[in-house]
Amino acid sequence: MIKTGNINEYYKNTENNLPHPLVKKFIEINIKPLKAIDLGCGAGSNTTYLIKNGWEVLAIDKEDTEQIISSKLDDAEIKRFRFELQTFENIKLEKTNLLVANFSIPFCNKNYFYKFWNKITDSILKEWILCR
Numbered sequence: 051m052i053k054t055g056n057i058n059e060y061y062k063n064t065e066n067n068l069p070h071p072l073v074k075k076f077i078e079i080n081i082k083p084l085k086a087i088d089l090g091c092g093a094g095s096n097t098t099y100l101i102k103n104g105w106e107v108l109a110i111d112k113e114d115t116e117q118i119i120s121s122k123l124d125d126a127e128i129k130r131f132r133f134e135l136q137t138f139e140n141i142k143l144e145k146t147n148l149l150v151a152n153f154s155i156p157f158c159n160k161n162y163f164y165k166f167w168n169k170i171t172d173s174i175l176k177e178w179i180l181c182r
Contacts, residue, residue, distance in 0.1 A: 069099035070152040077103045084147040087173065089138070090154025094119030097131070100150075106130040108144065112137045112157075138166050143173035 073096045083104030088097045091109035097119055100107050107130065109119060116133035123131055136142065138158035143149075149170060158166045 067093065067095040069096045070150070072152070073099060073150055076148065085145075086148040086150060087143060087146045089141075089149065089151040089170075090157060091115065091119065091133075092154075094122065096150050096152060098122045098127075100148075101127045101130050104130075105148070106132075108132045108134060108146070110134050110136050110141070138162065141166065141169055143169050145175055146173055147175055149174050 077099070083100075083106075085106045086100050086108070088094075088100070088107055088109045091097050091111045093115055094109060097107045097109040101123060109115075109131065110133075112135070114135055116135075119133065120128055120131060138154075139162040151170070155166075
């Protein structure tokens with residue numbers, strides 16, 4: 051578990067990570083890029099990978115990592131990027147085609163988990179994907 055005091059160091063150490071293998075696999079199946087949400091986006095490896103592959107991405111994190119992510123995008127890509135500072139306990143999600151939540155779901159307070167999970171399932175458009 052990461053201590054809050056080390057969060058900036060964690061983001062610095064992970065900002066050049068490769069995207070999660072499930073996200074890469076999803077792109078490889080060559081689905082037409084639409085809209086995605088990256089929950090607990092961190093330093094943005096999944097977010098930037100999706101954007102560079104044509105997706106519009108809403109990146110959500112409880113820490114402000116917007117600058118870390120936007121610094122990896124060119125002018126055209128930045129138009130497909132949005133960032134929101136939110137906690138899982140009070141999250142507001144829009145409808146989406148793809149929801150990525152690699153390693154982030156356990157960070158939701160257990161007292162709010164079912165409410166959080168229902169918001170996740172309600173946000174995914176019918177016949178689309180949750181990548182966790």
